Amino acid sequence: MATPLNFRHLYYFWVVAKEGGISRAAERLGMAVQTVSAQVRALEHDMGHALFKPAGRALVLTEGGEAAMALAEQIFQLGEALPAAVREAATGVGMRLRVGISDGLPKLVVRHLLRPAVADTGARLLCHEDEFDRLLAELALHKLDALLADRAAPTNNPNLRLYSHKLGEAPLAWFAPAAMVGKRWPRFPACLAEMPVLLPTGHAAVRPRIDHWLEREGLRPNIVGEFEDSALLAAFGRSGMGAFPASRLSKKELLADPTIVLLGDSPDLVEAFYLISAERKIQHPLVQRMLDGLKNATPG
Numbered sequence: 001m002a003t004p005l006n007f008r009h010l011y012y013f014w015v016v017a018k019e020g021g022i023s024r025a026a027e028r029l030g031m032a033v034q035t036v037s038a039q040v041r042a043l044e045h046d047m048g049h050a051l052f053k054p055a056g057r058a059l060v061l062t063e064g065g066e067a068a069m070a071l072a073e074q075i076f077q078l079g080e081a082l083p084a085a086v087r088e089a090a091t092g093v094g095m096r097l098r099v100g101i102s103d104g105l106p107k108l109v110v111r112h113l114l115r116p117a118v119a120d121t122g123a124r125l126l127c128h129e130d131e132f133d134r135l136l137a138e139l140a141l142h143k144l145d146a147l148l149a150d151r152a153a154p155t156n157n158p159n160l161r162l163y164s165h166k167l168g169e170a171p172l173a174w175f176a177p178a179a180m181v182g183k184r185w186p187r188f189p190a191c192l193a194e195m196p197v198l199l200p201t202g203h204a205a206v207r208p209r210i211d212h213w214l215e216r217e218g219l220r221p222n223i224v225g226e227f228e229d230s231a232l233l234a235a236f237g238r239s240g241m242g243a244f245p246a247s248r249l250s251k252k253e254l255l256a257d258p259t260i261v262l263l264g265d266s267p268d269l270v271e272a273f274y275l276i277s278a279e280r281k282i283q284h285p286l287v288q289r290m291l292d293g294l295k296n297a298t299p300g
Contacts, residue, residue, distance in 0.1 A: 101130075108250035169271060178261045
């Protein structure tokens with residue numbers, strides 16, 4: 001078994017090499033010349049090779065010393081960077097956050113969900129959108145730090161050790177192009193039976209709840225479009241194609257567009273938001289910050 005490297009000996013060697021001699025190194029270190037010399041000899045003994053050779057009154061590196069010096073430079077440069085790295089890890093500053101975004105999650109809501117993790121942190125955010133099942137696999141392989149989705153992780157697969165944290169839920173509201181809304185339409189929600197309507201496809205967890213709500217209200221709308229991407233759904237709604245549902249969290253942003261009007265709220269029709277992690281106890285500081293900022297804070 002190899003003898004463990006004594007980093008104290010290596011440090012003294014590194015200083016001697018930087019200063020070009022034991023006397024100057026001892027002066028820089030505030031130590032006796034004999035002590036520094038003994039430390040360097042101990043490292044040479046451990047390495048089994050001489051690291052210095054005399055050159056007049058100075059010391060120069062041997063070929064073995066050159067190799068040791070090159071690695072020592074890397075080691076102590078990393079050591080100098082260590083305090084900053086620990087500080088960044090503890091505070092989230094300068095960190096990367098790799099988040100999977102389920103394609104069933106409303107994109108107008110994603111910014112709201114991520115805001116606590118990235119606001120005023122200087123973090124680098126990497127978002128990857130894909131199908132829910134594919135993102136679960138990437139999360140299980142630790143290719144993602146967290147997954148944002150409109151449903152919890154399945155519990156029937158023992159090979160996937162994933163943990164779901166409910167961030168909250170928000171009711172849906174219904175919007176329509178302003179040019180489409182006129183006095184001839186009945187009041188909400190009855191107007192949905194008369195208007196062309198856009199809906200998310202069945203891949204979205206909220207779609208069955210929308211269908212149930214429409215049935216309960218006795219509405220049979222003319223569905224003219226179904227979209228997997230919620231941003232695309234809203235874009236077609238803005239273009240004048242039809243009325244559409246969106247999270248109440250998106251209301252302010254949608255109504256900033258003068259071509260869109262609010263038809264009405266459906267407070268008993270809600271969609272849920274989850275953060276899924278590969279660890280029961282969150283270790284990533286930015287993921288924990290997201291949980292702290294959103295859990296039980298999403299309006300319902």
